[in-house]
Amino acid sequence: MTQGTIDVDPLHLATRGRLPRYATLLIAVGCALVLWVVFALTPAQGRADFLVALVLLFVVAQFLVSYFVEGGRKARDRLAASAAVAGLFAALLPLAAILGFTIVKGLKRLDIEFLTHSMRNVADSDPGGGAYHAIIGTLEQVAIATLFSVPLGLMVSIYLVEYGRDRRFARLVSTFVDVMTGLPSIIAGLFILSLWVLVLNQGFSGFAGALALSVIMLPVVVRTTEEMLRLVPAALREASFALGVRKWRTVVSIVIPTALPGITTGVMLAVARVIGETAPVLLTVFGAASINFNPFSGPQESLPLFVFDQASLPNNTAVDRAWAGALTLIILVLVLTTAARLLTSRSALRGR
Amino acid sequence: MASDVKTKEGPVSPGTVSGTSGSDHGRLLDRIFRRFTVASALLVLVILVAIALFLLQQALPALRQNTANFFTETRWAPDDTPSVFGIAALLYGTLVTAVLAMTMAMPVAVGVALCLTQYTPRRLARPLGYVVDLLAAVPSVVYGLWGLIYLVPKMVPLSAWISTYFGWIPIFTSDGIFGKSIFTASVVLAIMVLPVIAAVSREVFLQVPRENQEAALALGSTRWEMIRLSVLPFGRSGLISAAVLGFGRALGETIAVALVLSANYTISAHLLTPGGNTIAANIANTFGEAGTIGRGALIASGLVLFVITLIVNFSARAIVARRRDFTAATT
DSSP states (O other): OOOTTOOOOTTOTTTSOOOOTHHHHHHHHHHHHHHHHHHHHSSOOOHHHHHHHHHHHHHHHHHHHHHHHHOHHHHHHHHHHHHHHHHHHHHHHHHHHHHHHHHHHHHTTOSHHHHHOOOTTOOTTOSOOOSHHHHHHHHHHHHHHHHHHHHHHHHHHHIIIIIITTOHHHHHHHHHHHHHHTSOHHHHHHHHIIIIIIISOOOSOHHHHHHHHHHHHHHHHHHHHHHHHHHSOHHHHHHHHHTTBOHHHHIIIIIHHHHHHHHHHHHHHHHHHHHTOOHHHHHHTBOOSSOOOOTTSSOBOOHHHHHHHHHHSSOHHHHHHHHHHHHHHHHHHHHHHHHHHHHHHHSSSOOO | OHHHHHHHHGGGOTTTSTTBTTOHHHHHHHHHHHHHHHHHHHHHHHHHHHHHHHHHHHHHHHHHHOOSOTTTOOOEETTSSSOEEOSHHHHHHHHHHHHHHHHHHHHHHHHHHHIIIIISOHHHHHHHHHHHHHHHTSOHHHHHHHIIIIIHHHHHHHHHHHHHHHTTSGGGOOOSOOSSBHHHHHHHHHHHHHHHHHHHHHHHHHTSOHHHHHHHHHTTOOHHHHIIIIIHHHHHHHHHHHHHHHHHHHHHOOHHHHHHSOOOOOOOSOTTSBOOOOHHHHHHHHTTTOOHHHHHHHHHHHHHHHHHHHHHHHHHHHHHHHHHHHHHHHO
16 A cells, blocks of 8 residues: 555554564564474474464464554454465465375376276286276266266256246256255265166166266256356347347357357366266266276276275275376366366356 | 357348248247257256155165164164164264364365455466366365375374363363374365365455445455455355355265275264264265165165255255345345
8 A cells, every 4th residue: 555645544554653574574584483492492393383383373473563563453454364375375285285195196006007907807916907997987977977968958058048037947947956066976876876776777887877977967067058158148149039030049059159168168177077976986887897898787997986996995006006096087187177277268258 | 260150140041041930830949949948947856856756765665674763873784683773873973074174174265265366466366266176176086095095194193182282172082092083084074175165255256346345445444354344245145155065065075084984883072083974975885785775774874965965055045045135135
């Protein structure tokens, strides 16, 4: 804030003292020195402990110094700012640890053999083996799930945007879509288990897994496409109507093509969300050690399920395979999310 | 771009396009298309109702075989004769881990969202926001694996420290064994839901009208006072939605909890002691060996989870709706 030429300061911000910019650094260094002495004299130790203590001490010290020099309002302002920044670091550190740890551990086994071999005739304690069967399974299941949920989700969002408007039924559907978004993924798995495997007696298969995944995908697709369709300018629709084009034709050849980049983004994000789902797949695909190309009969494997199974084993070789699988999953998600991002930033209609 | 061509050329030659007005054929297609979208919308309702019905239908036979009270029994042995199982311990673990995770994650997530929208310069805020979005998409099994291999050993000294200095609080007393406890599971859950809540809160804070913020600043408020006066009140209902989304995730999270919790069926207030279980983790852990009644019992527990998430969802909607009425009345 600049003081300019105003000489009256009713808020007493400028009349109170003001900390110079280097004060922050000074306080930080002071805190570090004090802590260093404390850590040298007492049994307290450890780099992580030091860092946490330093942040806490700094936040408190800055507040106190500011309180006595600048007054309460400024001090609270500084407290809030440093607390928010501390929150950001508190959030990013474990998340950075997860990514870093997965990359380091995963690279150990993410090799050609891992990508081209299954677990057939590989014992838990063997160093070899791979996730080829799991990758095949995941790709097939997610592809089928996309095939189901995207057209259906698109139709639902067309109803909500083009036909429903503020109708009671549309609001009800909208509520139910919200509820479905909050549905735990394991419930989707239990549902398909009950319906497909137990009632219809179709057995565990990749297709059953795809059904469960599409239950999870559907609300995500509806929400994102709905948002995109709403962004299509009403003028485009009106121009089309004015030329005598029917509504369905307007939707199919004007609204959808205009919103297409955004819809594609939404679908990619939905795929990224669903590709790592373990719980529903566990209950419907069941898992297998060998390659099964046919998603319609017999248990398959899936990548997240592979990671879960290998992680539950006591052998280090298995845990290494789990890490490699986890890294593969993260790479898949990363590629999908980044591609979706790039697509949005290039499209004419932008969500935000 | 192909889409542009279509938007320009599609309606230009209406005579050759099927589906222009004036033909009965077109009117029929219009009606069919409309019916089709309505049917799709109806299918959403059907799916949700079918979930409830099929879970109930599969749960009932097992519940009939049960010789214990489903809601008060803590043991879980549905395939024994006589069959004994109850949801009490699972329900307790589910709620405690989710609530603990939310108390840890919510303040940090709001801090992150505030930091990204109010404090960081825009050039830094965009990539950081992207990182948060990305982390919200990291599969839960990766969090579980990391929690099992990396976090559980690290939680042992932390838990020991807490129990040494805060052991006088009953929930932190311990018999000296730490690790795969309710506390650890909550920490993993907190780390998992944090990016989800932060991503939604960030969107909410971005929607706050600039005028409100600038008005507060123009009246001489500090940045924090501006946040308290304009950003937080405006974002309150959005924050509630974010919290509910995170709470729902924490309640239903399966794989991560299954990996980091050493499962047993006891209700213990000692958060640092290994043990405890959640509904979802129990399904993942015992599904493989479950018999017919066992599967039915697991589905029954899933039904309870389903009902809980419904209650949470609808009560949050009610709160948000009331808030909206309130703000609509004042503006």
